[in-house]
Structure formats: C-alpha cells, structure tokens
Amino acid sequence: MTQVHHHALSGVIEFTPPKSGDHRGFFSEVFKQSVLDAEGVETRWVQDNQSFSAQPGTVRGLHLQAPPFAQAKLIRVLRGAIYDVAVDIRRGSPTYGQWIGVELSAEKWNQLLVPAGYAHGFMTLVPDCEILYKVSAKYAPDHEMAIRWNDPDLGITWPEIGVEPILSGKDAVATPFAEFNTPFFYQG
Numbered sequence: 001m002t003q004v005h006h007h008a009l010s011g012v013i014e015f016t017p018p019k020s021g022d023h024r025g026f027f028s029e030v031f032k033q034s035v036l037d038a039e040g041v042e043t044r045w046v047q048d049n050q051s052f053s054a055q056p057g058t059v060r061g062l063h064l065q066a067p068p069f070a071q072a073k074l075i076r077v078l079r080g081a082i083y084d085v086a087v088d089i090r091r092g093s094p095t096y097g098q099w100i101g102v103e104l105s106a107e108k109w110n111q112l113l114v115p116a117g118y119a120h121g122f123m124t125l126v127p128d129c130e131i132l133y134k135v136s137a138k139y140a141p142d143h144e145m146a147i148r149w150n151d152p153d154l155g156i157t158w159p160e161i162g163v164e165p166i167l168s169g170k171d172a173v174a175t176p177f178a179e180f181n182t183p184f185f186y187q188g
C-alpha cells in the first residue's frame with residue numbers, strides 16, 4: 001500500500017509507493033490515479049517535466065504559474081535528494097505565507113503533491129539530482145511568476161549544506177514576498 005501523509009498545509013500530500021525488490025532489481029507503481037482519487041485529489045495531469053542539477057546547493061524556485069495555467073505538481077526524485085518546499089500563496093488562506101519543506105530522495109522513494117495556489121521550489125542536497133514531476137497545466141511562460149527563495153518574510157529554513165547556492169538569473173532577481181501580488185484567492 002502507498003503510504004500517504006497529509007502535511008500541515010492543506011492539500012500538500014506526501015506519497016510513498018511500495019517497492020518490491022527481487023534478484024533482478026525492483027518494481028514500483030510510481031503513479032497510480034486511484035491512490036490520488038482516494039485522497040480527493042481531482043487533478044488532470046498534462047505534462048511531465050524532468051530536470052537535472054549537477055551541483056549540490058542548486059536552488060530552483062520559488063515558482064508558480066498564474067491562472068488559467070495554475071499548476072498542481074507531483075514531484076519525485078529519480079536520482080539524489082532535494083529539500084522540496086511549498087508556500088501557501090492563496091490570499092485569505094489561514095496559512096497564507098506559511099511553508100512546508102520535505103526531503104524527497106531516490107532512497108526514500110517519496111513524492112510530494114503541491115496543489116495549485118502554492119509556490120514551489122527546491123534545493124539539491126547532493127550532486128547529480130534528477131527530478132521528475134507531473135504538472136496539471138501546460139507551460140505558459142507569460143503566466144510564470146517567481147518569489148525570492150530566501151525571502152526573510154517567508155523565513156524558509158533551507159538546509160545548511162556548506163556551499164554557495166546556485167540559481168538561475170531569473171530566480172536571483174525574483175520578486176520579494178512583500179511585493180508579490182498573488183493571483184490566487186482562498187476558496188475555503
């Protein structure tokens with residue numbers, strides 16, 4: 001049975017599918033719609049994204065796409081380990097501006113569901129991290145938004161791994177949280 005853990009922020013769910021090993025290697029049902037259905041996740045996945053980061057301390061995020069291209073994401077790690085973060089950016093939410101961080105790794109075999117209405121980002125913890133994630137809306141560059149990963153107003157406790165963070169040019173100049181005009185509104 002897939003282990004399911006609902007995190008403190010609503011809709012953020014961690015899934016750990018079972019893995020059966022034998023003398024050949026292993027087998028695992030890494031995505032199973034019925035497992036998500038059982039948790040009330042009504043999401044249609046339209047795209048799979050894969051990224052590779054060679055250096056530990058690589059930070060990607062915090063990213064989101066605005067409606068009508070808002071994306072839920074289901075994230076897992078094929079190789080290596082990351083600290084994966086979701087920030088509630090739904091205006092009016094009782095947990096607006098709160099974040100959650102979960103270590104995802106190939107070893108743990110866990111996955112994180114980050115619903116639409118959250119900003120998402122991660123830091124790689126080891127060299128050569130390969131990430132695969134499903135998204136529920138197509139890539140829409142005109143609707144992309146980014147919030148500064150280390151914004152003091154968010155106060156995300158990123159892991160101390162003793163290296164300088166590596167960011168894209170875009171992420172290095174991302175919007176401070178105080179200036180971020182969220183396109184999401186809490187629906188209750």
Ligand SMILES: Cc1cn([C@H]2C[C@H](O)[C@@H](COP(=O)(O)OP(=O)(O)O[C@H]3O[C@@H](C)C(=O)[C@@H](O)[C@H]3O)O2)c(=O)[nH]c1=O
Pocket residue numbers: 049051060061062063064073120121122138139168
């Ligand atoms: C996200 C994305 C990027 N691209 C292109 C644009 C660019 O040329 C190249 C790299 O894009 P980025 O620098 O935005 O990639 P990256 O910084 O890895 O962006 C990703 O970060 C994580 C944290 C997320 O949550 C994702 O949704 C996505 O925003 O890939 C696509 O073609 N399709 C896509 O869906």
